[in-house]
Amino acid sequence: MKKSFNLLLMLLGLVVVSCNPLDDIHDEIDNELDNRLAVAQADYVLTEDDYDDLGQNFPNFSSVDDAKTLIPTLLSDLYPTYGAGSIINVGFDLYNPLRVKSYTVAGSDYAMIDLSVDYFSGRGEIVDFLEAKYPQAKNGEYVKLTYNILAEEIEYTLTDEDFDVVKDELGDVYPDPASSAANYNNFDRREGRDAYWSNDMILEALAVVISEEFGDVAGQKYNVTYPIYDGSPGTESMTVQFDGNAYIKVGGTSYELSSGDYDAIGVEFATAYPGPAANVARFGSFDVRSTSGNYWSESMLLEAFNFTLDNAYPNAVDGDKFIVTYKIYNGSPGVAVMNVVLDGGTYVIDTEASVSTIEETTVFAFTNDDWDEPYMLPANSYTEEFGQRFGNFGDKDEAYAKIAIFLGRNFPYAEEGEYKAVGFRFYNGSETVTEYVNYVFENGKWKAIPSVTSETLQFGYENGTWVPDNTIKYSLIKADYGIIADALSGTTGFETQIASMERYSNFDRRPGASAYWNDEMILTAMQAFLNEIAPNAAEGQKYVLTFDIYNGSNTTESISLIKQNGEWVRF
Structure with a gap:
């Protein structure tokens, strides 16, 4: 009542006091009303x-x-x-x-995971790249990724049917050789004969067969074995590659290290390199991390390959070339290739050889805090399991319901909250395409995540208007702990804590433990993390970061930060 009386007096004052500007009086009235x-x-x-x-x-x-x-x-x-x-x-x-976004890995992108080449050597490096490229990915997100990857050589042996293909395709060009090849299912290698096949002619024949069997995949190598007749039956092999225009003869003899080779290397080099030798025998791969005590340098690898190839090919002569494929560990499992040539009785790197890579496109989904390919329904499941007439679904509601039942039978040990990305064949009325759907395991059942979801936003009343809360909620994934470790590297007093966090991907919150992270250290870690992943965040941006901890059991904690005056502080 008193406030109302005062407001009335203020309004009356407008009539009596004419020297106050009208705008100032309006502001005073608005402020008084707002306060009420x-x-x-x-x-x-x-x-x-x-x-x-x-x-x-x-x-x-x-x-x-x-x-x-x-x-x-x-x-x-x-x-x-x-x-x-x-x-x-x-x-x-x-x-x-559900949207599948597409991304093509550029040449400079490979350096994001410290690769010195413009291709991936295996699936582990692809996952590392996705984690680095999309550090804030959420469960259920998809990426259709196009990238270059080291091509594993495909072994192939010509069949009788392949010689029929050769006759059909090359019969007009090489009538007698093609007819002989189809009749006897081999290449006649006797020079001077009408049916003779030269190396260049065989390359043409292999190109026809490989193109028919595999398609023309640029960069892919094929080691093809084929029967011959040179007075007696025998076999030969040739490594061919499609260079984007034609098939060419490449490289030397392909050799992939076996488990026995790794064991033998472990024994042979036990004295010279005790740590690396024991490690390669135990894990069947070479540790190529330069910071590791089990590191295999390039010169050490050459020693190992000289030992292996000398045993496998005792009659090799200078100039013989080999393409050696071997397993590595560089933070994740992978495969590498080294081209070597025998020179002066010693195998050295073949500087004239080129690494074979191919371009692949693969769809990946982020589920359960990890990148992996979606689970694709088996081809026979549509007719045998789901009662479809053809190898696809024609109704999405039916597909979602039946896939849920299928997942329940095939993944009976799913845990509460577990995600599953599923790909299925779907006829959309004009063509059959691949569709994707996400499922989550709740209350003992797999449930498809609908396209319409319920969300919540918080709004606050500020300066006469309703303003949405800009808080970003983010849960740290395994790769994020590595980001923090790198950001805090060299920080005095954090050495033990960083080593523990990077090893276990969590923060030790046990007071008294040597790796204990106190509240201020956690704050420092999260400030460093946000400076790395959100360096250009706007003033006033808020984050709620949820991270894994160990306090006697594995659980999580959260911290709320806001950017003020260019710094991340608690709020």
Whole structure:
């Protein structure tokens, strides 16, 4: 009552005191009214009428940004008496269909995971790249990735049917040789005969067969074995590669180290390199991390390959070339290739050889905090398991329901909250395509994640308007602990803690433990982490970071940070 009386006196003063500017008086009145508005907190869920009033064609938003832009208008109408400091938690539906984004790895991208070459050597390096490229990936996200990868040589032996193909394709060019090859299922290597096959002619024949069998894959190598007749039956082999235009003869003899080779190397080099030798025998791979005590340098690898090839090919002569494929560990398992040539009785790196790589495109999904290929339904499951007439589904609702039952039978030990990315064949009315769907295991059942999900945003009343909370909620993944370790490397007093965190991918929160992270150290770690992953974050940006800890058992903690004056501080 007293405030109302004072407000009345202020309004009367407008008439009596004419020297005050009108704008200043209006500001005073607005401030007085604003101070009289309620400070409250409420929860609200949008109705179908609300979406219609906001101009939406469907009872949902197509993006979170749309929700942040449109909802404040609705709140102003619904809560006209709420003032500064008020908070409203708004529930709404979001149309969030599964989208597969595409990315082609550029030549410079491979350096993101410290590769000195412009290709991946195996699946482990691809996963490392995805973790580095998408550090804030969420469960259920997909990437269609195009990249170069080291091509494993394909072994192939010509069949009788292949010689028929050779006759059909080359009969007009080489009538007698092609007819002989089809009749006897071999290449006649007797010079001077009408049916003679030269090396160049055989290369043409192999090109026809490989193209028919595998398609023309640029960079892929094939070691092809074929029967010959040079007065008596025998076999030969040739390594060929499609260079993008034609098939060419390449390289030397392919050799892939076996488990027995790794054991033999372990014994042979036990005295010279005790640690690396024991390690290669135990794990069947070469540790190529330069910081490791079991490191195999390039010169050491050459010693090992000289030992192996000398035993495998005792009659080799200078100039003989070999393509050696071997397993490595560089932080994750991989495969590498070394081209060597015998020179002066010693195998050295063949500087004239080129590494064979091919371009691949693969769809990966982020589930259970890891990147992997989606689970593809077996080809025979559509007709034998799901009762479909053809090898696909024609109705998505039916597909989602039946796949859920299928997953329950085939993955009976799933844990609560586990994700499963599934790919299936779907006829869309004009063609059969691959579709994807995400499932989550809840209350003992697999449930398809719908395209329309329920979301919540918090809005606060500031400076006369409703403002959406910009908090980003993020749970650290395994690769993030490595980012923190690198960022804090060399920080005095953190040495033991960093080593433990990087090893176990969590923070030791046991007071008294040698690797204990106290609250201030956690704050320092998270500040360093955000400086790495969000260096250009806007002033006022908020993060809630959830991280793994060990306090006697494995669990999680969270910390809330906001960027103020260019620094990350608690809020």
